[in-house]
Amino acid sequence: MKRYSSPDFLAASLGRAAGVLAAVLMLAEFAGAGPALAAKPVITQVATGASHSCALDDTGQVWCWGWNSNGQLGDGTTTSSTTPVRVHHLSNATQVSAR
Numbered sequence: 001m002k003r004y005s006s007p008d009f010l011a012a013s014l015g016r017a018a019g020v021l022a023a024v025l026m027l028a029e030f031a032g033a034g035p036a037l038a039a040k041p042v043i044t045q046v047a048t049g050a051s052h053s054c055a056l057d058d059t060g061q062v063w064c065w066g067w068n069s070n071g072q073l074g075d076g077t078t079t080s081s082t083t084p085v086r087v088h089h090l091s092n093a094t095q096v097s098a099r
Contacts, residue, residue: 049098055084060092072098 041057052066052073063084064073071078074087 045096047096047098052098054087054096054098056093056096060094062087062090062093062096064098 041055041059041061041063043055044058045056047054049066049072052064052068054062054064056062062074063086064075065081065084066073068075068078068080073081073085074090075081075085076088
């Protein structure tokens, strides 16, 4: 059984309101990411789904995290992620949505 971080547990246990809280917590952690990202993204929009969340940054890139059993993170895999992964083959996005 895979263990998920507390934001994922909150989202799974408490519903959409907790999903928004989980997204905020994850983005706070993401913004504090170490040297893995040369420039930290400025998040302009967040969307939460039933088991994943996505964020839009100020350059039009989309980042998603959470369960990925159907490829909903858009990174070309079906591997779930507790940290944001960039959506492949998408740039200049103006809005983000998660279902």
